[in-house]
Amino acid sequence: MKLLNFFTLFVTLYVAQCFAQRMDITLEKIKEFKVNTCKSDSDCKKEYETSCYKPNKDKDGYCLSKLFCRSNEKCIYEIYQEKNALLVNYQDVNTGRSYFATDIKPQIILESCNEKEAKNGNCFTRECSKAEECSSGRCENGVCITNDKPLHICTNDSSYFPSVKEGDDFARDKLTCKFVEQEICKKNSACANHSCIKMDGQHICALKQEKESTNLFSKFINFILELIGIVIAGTVIFFIVKHCMRNKSNRRVRKDLKVKYEMEEAFLKDNTKDYVELEDIDEYDYETSDMMKKKLMM
Numbered sequence: 001m002k003l004l005n006f007f008t009l010f011v012t013l014y015v016a017q018c019f020a021q022r023m024d025i026t027l028e029k030i031k032e033f034k035v036n037t038c039k040s041d042s043d044c045k046k047e048y049e050t051s052c053y054k055p056n057k058d059k060d061g062y063c064l065s066k067l068f069c070r071s072n073e074k075c076i077y078e079i080y081q082e083k084n085a086l087l088v089n090y091q092d093v094n095t096g097r098s099y100f101a102t103d104i105k106p107q108i109i110l111e112s113c114n115e116k117e118a119k120n121g122n123c124f125t126r127e128c129s130k131a132e133e134c135s136s137g138r139c140e141n142g143v144c145i146t147n148d149k150p151l152h153i154c155t156n157d158s159s160y161f162p163s164v165k166e167g168d169d170f171a172r173d174k175l176t177c178k179f180v181e182q183e184i185c186k187k188n189s190a191c192a193n194h195s196c197i198k199m200d201g202q203h204i205c206a207l208k209q210e211k212e213s214t215n216l217f218s219k220f221i222n223f224i225l226e227l228i229g230i231v232i233a234g235t236v237i238f239f240i241v242k243h244c245m246r247n248k249s250n251r252r253v254r255k256d257l258k259v260k261y262e263m264e265e266a267f268l269k270d271n272t273k274d275y276v277e278l279e280d281i282d283e284y285d286y287e288t289s290d291m292m293k294k295k296l297m298m
Contacts, residue, residue, distance in 0.1 A: 023048070023077065027069040030154050033175050036063040048077035050157065053172060062172045064157040068110055068135070069177060070149040076110070076135065090153070093181050094124045112136045112144040112151065114182040116200045123182060150183040153192050163194040179205045 025033055037060040038044050038052035044063035054061025068090060069075040078089040090110035106126065112134060113123035118141070125144040128134050134144035135151065153160060154177040156170075161178060164170045169189070178192040179185055183205050185196035191205035199206060 023067060023075045025067075025075055026073060027071050027075065027152060027154070027177065030067075030069060030075070030175050030177055033065075033067075033154075035065060035156055035173050035175065037061065038063045047079055053157070062156060064155070065175065066153065066155040066157060066160070067175065068180075069152045069154050070135075073149070075154065076108070078110075090180070091126060107133070108135055109133055109144050110135045110151065111180065112138070112146045112182060114184070114199075114202075114204050115140075115145050116202065117182060117204070118143045118145055120200060122199075146182055146184075151180050152177040153180050160192055161194065181205050181207075 036044065036046070036049065038054065039060060040054075041052045044050070044052050046063070046065070048065050048067060049063040050066060051064050052061050053064050067075040067077050076088070080087050080089060087106040088108040088110070089106060093111050093113055109126050109128055111125050113125055117123035123143070125134075127142045128139040128144050129142070131137050131139045133139060136144055136147045136149075138145040138147055154175040155161075156172050156175055158164055158170065161170060161176065164176075170176045179190055180192055183191075185191050185203050185205050188194050188196045190196060193205060193207060195205065195207055196203050197206055
């Protein structure tokens, strides 16, 4: 199993190297990443640079950059070449329904779902057909699954970090790294969306509305299952009680008939008015009774 996982990871890294653009920098050395200064967007020519952030017209700004990094792996950045049908990018996961992509199929899908959330049908990525298509190296039932190396988004663009305040753990002249959606977390500040919540017995980076929607869905399913269980249990109890009452009624009728026929047989044997004791008979002998009746009538 370990050999298979190693081979899958190797193939994934090879495909990523061919189709995606990787930096000569890892998550552990992200602090060494140099953010370029700029006067306008035209100064930000690197593929991982999106625009020029220049709040003060009298001072140089900083090129906004965005990388995706895992521990001990070279960081990767998004690339889109329409003419070559080449796409490597990150999209938010979908919760509660399947993902139907309308654009070209990416060579590398950066987003991934937590394994439990995917199995419960609460999380979907763009559809994958093999492990090499996922940056995590895991594809199960058409969904990319997180691995033991959480994916970080590293950027100096505050739009990716809601609630972040410049000067705390964020600055424009360096890259700040935080977990993307569906990665396991311990506190809100570790997540890019600043929302570390408990779902299915574990804390992951997810939006609160995702928790509410999946919880409502789970509650609805549980309610239906409980209702079905109650109906089945009630039906079983009803038939058991009905069966017991029917057996009790049948035993009473059989007992009354037995006494009746025993009395008839006793009086038919002797036409006198003397008292005849009834014998303990388990089953009434109908043939003997009929024969006695015929003899008396002759």
